[in-house]
Structures are given as structure tokens and as C-alpha cells.
Amino acid sequence: MQREILSFSILRFVYQKSLKQTVKHFKFYFATMKRRDFLTKAGLATGGLLTAPYILPSGRLFAKTASRKVNHVVYCLFAGGLRQLESVQKMEGNLMPNMLRGTEAISSDLLGSMSAMLPPIGKSLDQQGVLFKEFRFAKGPTGHFNAHSTAICGQYSDADVDIRRRNATPTIFEYYNKHNSPSTTKLKSWWVSNSLGPYPNLNFSTHPEYGALYGGNYIQPYTIMEEAIYKAIGNPKKFSDDDKGRIARLRAFCDNNFAGEYKGIPSGIVNTASDSILVEQFLAKMYLEALDGKLNNPWGIPSYMNGDMHNVYFAERIMQEFQPELLVVNMSFIDVCHQNYSGYCNYLRFADYAVGHLWQTIQSTPGMANDTLLIIAPEHGRNLNPNTIADENGRLGIDHSNDEMSRRIFCMALGPTGVVKQNVVFNEERGESIDIVPTIAHALGFGDAIPKGMLQGRVLEEIFV
Secondary structure (H helix, E strand, C coil), X not given: CCCCCHHHHHHXXXXXXXXXXXXXXXXXXXXXXXXXXXHHCCCCCCCCCCCCCCCCCCCCCCCCCCCCCCCEEEEEECCCCCCCCCCCCCECECCCCCCCCCCCCCCHHHHHHCCCCCCCCXXXXXXXXXXXXXXXXXXXXXXXXXXXXXXXXXXCCCCCCCCCCCCCCCCHHHHHHHHCCCCCCHHHEEEECCCCCCHXXXXXXXXXCCCHHHCCEXXXXXXXXXXXXXXXXXCCCCCCHHHHHHHHHHHHHHHHHHHHHHCCCCCCCCCCHHHHHHHHHHHHHHHHHHHCCCCCCCCCCCCCCCHHHHHHHHHHHHHHHHCCCEEEEECCHHHHHHCCHHHHHHHHHHHHHHHHHHHHHHHCCCCCCCCEEEEEECCCCCCCCCCCCECCCCCEXXXXXXXXXXXXXXXXXXXXXXXXXXXXXXXXXXXXHHHHHHHHHHHCCCXXXXXXXXXXXXXXXXXXX
């Protein structure tokens, strides 16, 4: 591999320099490097430590589409395998007070495992939109990548998705960038995900009529925040054996992701000059803020911010910078439920707070306030019966292996009064995972331009006034 990845340079550099010198070096580096050098030498378009978006051609002409409901949609894939019993059914009390009304007390044996958390942010979200308490991930294996693929592509898969390759089915980003009318800068579509290896593959497909030219911009906050800052250069002169092992794994991750990101992608993905400069400035600013420790707890909450919160925080910064028309963000930290049920409940509270903060940010961001549809849904549920792994409270872990409970999820939609119904709850089963993509396309006015038969689901008309 001849292309040098920025993360490798960082890791080599911090072995020899102090943290102060490192910060000074990278401030100079980002300030002086040329635009093309920034993209080619730093490797910002790779899937490694500092993952950059794919910026696509603009100026295309598209067919006239239907009128829009809103000008912005934010889609939050909530958490990482969430069981109905702990969420909308409140079996352990109301663990989601920002999203769900009610003051049901949290189970007493869990309280000692709970991190400090701020109180709810204003009125619960279920009073500001529509809540489907019984939604379904109806088909296909209940695995994270498979369910994410269904959520972003709007089609079920009857078999395990090959996580080493991109899907053949177009994503919501491709539908938006190809069919939206009039065309907009490609800075208006973003995919913000955690660091699970295959997730970068969900910003575009291998479909011959869509593909890389229509993919969404991609960024992976966790690898910037956790691997680059806290672990790699938190103590630059004193690396333990564990640190060195972590760095070796990081290098392997960068290598594998680099190869995966460029395999099968046409060479010379086109960037507009103006868009490239804006992306460079944004990524450099976020990276330097992380390097300086300014992103450790930007919300100022009494507990630490976990990776789910940082994903949402990066999404908020993208909104404030670019006012995207389509933004998809995921969270996954409650997946600790396999072996730590108490931690699962604790992280569920973190995820709930993050979504409340996301909605508050939308409503305070010029250009997006009162003009944004926020859709929130888990990718899949969890099993009814636990496994045999006990946590510190003696609570058993829960997997997600295709039982009926693992297919039950919820869906919530919020938006402006007069566009989205307010304070509506559907208790009966109504809607599936595949319905969200056509609903987004409908809300942004390009649903009728998508060729017939491409999407399996329906528009959730129940959301709209």
C-alpha cells in the first residue's frame, strides 16, 4: 500500500513527541497542507481513523417530483438491539424519560448501576409526534448489520448479509441523491455510524443504476474520539503493552477498512472544489477539538459521554454546519446486553438522553427548526428469554436470535405542528422496518420518482396531518 494513512503518522509521531508538541504539529499540518494533499496523503476518504465523506458530483438535472412535507429528515437507528420490555413496556420502570411520558420508578436493584444523568429535556418526545408502540422487523436474521441494511435500504434479506461486500440494493442516500429535485450539493446527505467494520458499506450499494456516484457522505466519530485521542495519545511517551496491542489492532483495522472501502469503487470519485474545502475545514476542526480534549464532554453532563452520545454530538455538529436534508445516525452501546443486563439498562438511559438532546438541537438550529422530520427506531429487538451470563446484579444477559420478541420494535416520528400529528400513540401493531425508507422519500418529495418495485414497504401516512 503506497497511500499513507493519517492515523499511522499520528501513532508514529506520538511515540517521539510530547502531547503539546503533537497538538502544535497537527495544527500546523492542517493549516498549511494543500487541499489535494489533505485528501490523498492524509487518507481522509478511507475507512480508517479519520473517515471522510464521499463528496459527489452536483449540478445534475432530475425529473420533477412531488411536493415536500419537510425540507430535512433525521433518521436515528436507536441503540443496538432494544427489547420492548425495557423500552415502551417499561418493565424496569421508565428508562427513557426523554422519549416516553411517565414517572415509573426504575427497579431498585438497578439503581446502583446507573450513572448520573441530567433530568429529561422538556416535554417527552412521544407528546410531540407519533409513537408506534408495536413495529416489526419482520424478516431476515436479527443481526445488527442485516437489520441496519433493511432500515437503510428498505428491503428485507432472507439470508445473512455478506458484511465484506456492499449490498446490491440501493440505500436511502442513493435514492435521495439520484431522485431529489432540484438537485442540491451532496453535502446535504450524511451517514454517521459507530465503528463496527461493515457499517461504512451502507452509504452506497453496488446497484448498476445507483452506486458510488449517489452515495452519502460518511463519518465515523468513534474511531476519531476513542482510538485516536484517548487511547493512542492520552499518554504519548509511556505506552504500555496493552496500549501497543491496541495500536496494532488499530493499524490492522485501518488496513482492512482501507482495502474494503476502495475495493470495487471507481477510481477518481469526483469532489467539487468548494465542497471539498468545506469538508476539509470541518474535519480538521473536529479533529483538532478532539485532540485538545474539547469534545470529551461538550454537553456538560454529570456523567461521561459514551460513544452513542458522541455519535449524536457529531450529527448535531454536521447539522449546525451543513443543515443536511438527509442525515442518518446510529447508536449501539446497549449491545452490552449480551453479557451485562444492568449496563444495557444504563446505556439505554444514555441513548434516550442523546435523542432528547438531538431533537432539542434540531429545534434550535437555523434552517432546520420547525422544518425537520425526526424518525427514531431500533434496528431489531431482543429475545424474550435470557442467556446464562450473569452481571454484577445477578441479572442474566439477553441475545437476539430470531425469536418473536427479537422482531418487535417501536418507531417514533416527530415534526412540525401542521405537518406531523402530535401526541398520537398507536398501541396495536402497525408498520415495519421497510416502511421507513419510503416514508423518508415521501417526506422529501422524491418517492414517486423511485422506480416501481425498488421498495418493499409503504409510506407511513399515519404520521402526517
